[in-house]
Amino acid sequence: GAGVSQSPRYKVAKRGQDVALRCDPISGHVSLFWYQQALGQGPEFLTYFQNEAQLDKSGLPSDRFFAERPEGSVSTLKIQRTQQEDSAVYLCASSLAKWSWQETQYFGPGTRLLVL
Amino acid sequence: EDQVTQSPEALRLQEGESSSLNCSYTVSGLRGLFWYRQDPGKGPEFLFTLYSAGEEKEKERLKATLTKKESFLHITAPKPEDSATYLCAVQVPGTYKYIFGTGTRLKVLA
Numbered sequence: 001g002a003g004v005s006q007s008p009r010y011k012v013a014k015r016g017q018d019v020a021l022r023c024d025p026i027s028g029h030v031s032l033f034w035y036q037q038a039l040g041q042g043p044e045f046l047t048y049f050q051n052e053a054q055l056d057k058s059g060l061p062s063d064r065f066f067a068e069r070p071e072g073s074v075s076t077l078k079i080q081r082t083q084q085e086d087s088a089v090y091l092c093a094s095s096l097a098k099w100s101w102q103e104t105q106y107f108g109p110g111t112r113l114l115v116l
Numbered sequence: 117e118d119q120v121t122q123s124p125e126a127l128r129l130q131e132g133e134s135s136s137l138n139c140s141y142t143v144s145g146l147r148g149l150f151w152y153r154q155d156p157g158k159g160p161e162f163l164f165t166l167y168s169a170g171e172e173k174e175k176e177r178l179k180a181t182l183t184k185k186e187s188f189l190h191i192t193a194p195k196p197e198d199s200a201t202y203l204c205a206v207q208v209p210g211t212y213k214y215i216f217g218t219g220t221r222l223k224v225l226a
Contacts, residue, residue, distance in 0.1 A: 004159070033214075042120075042203050042216030043160065056212040091159050101147040101207040102167075105214075107159030 002026065004108035006092050012114045013082045021077045021111045025094030032075050033105060034067055035091040043091055049075060050098050082115045089113070118143045118208050122217035129224050132193045137220045139204035140186040149187050151180050152203040154219065160203055163189075194224045 005024045013019050025032050031050055035043035036059075046065070048056040051072035060067070064083075069075040079086055089110040095103040123138045141149065148167055152160035164173045166182040173180050177198065179190045189202055201219040208215060 035216075040218070042205070042218050044216070045213045048212040058211070059213065093159070099212055102165065104162050104165070106162070107152075109157070109159050 004092055004094055004106055006090075006108040006111050008111060009109065010112050010114075012116065014116055015082060015084060017082050017115075018078065018080045019082055019113065021079075021090050021113070023075045023077070023092030023094075023108060025073065025075070025092070026096075026106055027073075029094035029096050029106075030072075030098050031095040031103065031105075032069060033093045033095075034075070034077050035093065036061075037089040037091055037110070039088075046077070046090075048099065055099070079113075082113075084115050087113055087115045118206070118215055120204060120206055120215050120217040122202075122204060122220050124220060125218070126221040127223070129191075129194055129222070131195055131224055131226050134190070134192045134194070136191070137189040137202055137222070138186060139189070139217055141204075141206050143206050143208060143215070145209045147207045147209055149182055150205045150207075150214070151187070151189055152205065154201045154203055163202075191222070194222075196224045196226050198222065199224045 007022045034046040037043045045059040047067045049069040064080045066078045091110045093105040093107045119142045121140045151163040154160045164180040169184045201221045203219045205214045205216040
C-alpha cells in the first residue's frame with residue numbers, strides 16, 4: 001500500500017515568504033506527527049495530531065509556525081515570514097492508532113526547505 | 117533534562133567487520149527506545165522498539181539490546197547495503213514527544 005507522502009519534495013523560498021508543506025498520511029492512520037530535521041541532526045518534534053485535534057504543539061519554534069489537519073487526514077504545516085534558520089527538512093510521520101508510545105511511526109520522505 | 121546521545125558520530129567498516137553503535141539516554145521512566153535507519157534523502161525507517169532492560173531484538177544482521185542507561189545496535193558481518201544513518205529515539209513520559217539522537221553515519225566498504 002501507499003506510504004506517507006509529502007509535497008513539495010523541495011521548496012526554495014525567499015526570506016519573508018510564506019510557505020505551506022503538505023503531508024498525506026497512510027490512509028486510516030489516526031496519529032500524525034511533524035518533525036524538523038536540520039542538516040546532520042536527528043529529527044526534532046514539532047507537533048502531534050490525533051485525528052483533527054492538535055494535542056501537542058510544544059515543539060513549534062515560534063508563532064510563525066502553524067499546523068492543521070482539519071478533516072483528520074491530510075495535514076499542512078505553514079511557516080509565515082520564513083527566516084534562514086527555518087531551512088531544514090520537514091518530516092511527517094503517521095501511526096495507525098491514537099497515541100500510544102508503543103505505536104510504530106511511519107515517516108514520509110520529507111520536504112527540504114531552503115530559505116535564501 | 118531528557119537527552120539522547122549517540123556514538124560514534126561516524127563509523128567506517130570493511131564488509132564483514134562487525135561492530136556496535138551506542139545510544140545513551142537520560143529520561144525518567146523510560147517507556148520505549150526506538151531504532152531507525154535513515155538513507156540519504158529519505159525519512160527514517162523503523163527497525164526496533166525495546167521496552168525494558170535486558171530485552172533484545174534481531175533483524176537480519178542487526179541486533180538491538182537495552183540496559184537501564186543505554187542501548188546498543190550490533191551489526192554482524194555488515195554489507196555495503198547496510199550503509200545509512202542509524203537513529204535512536206526515546207519517548208518522553210507524560211508527553212506526546214519523542215527525542216532523537218543525532219545519529220551514527222555508517223559506511224560499509226566492499
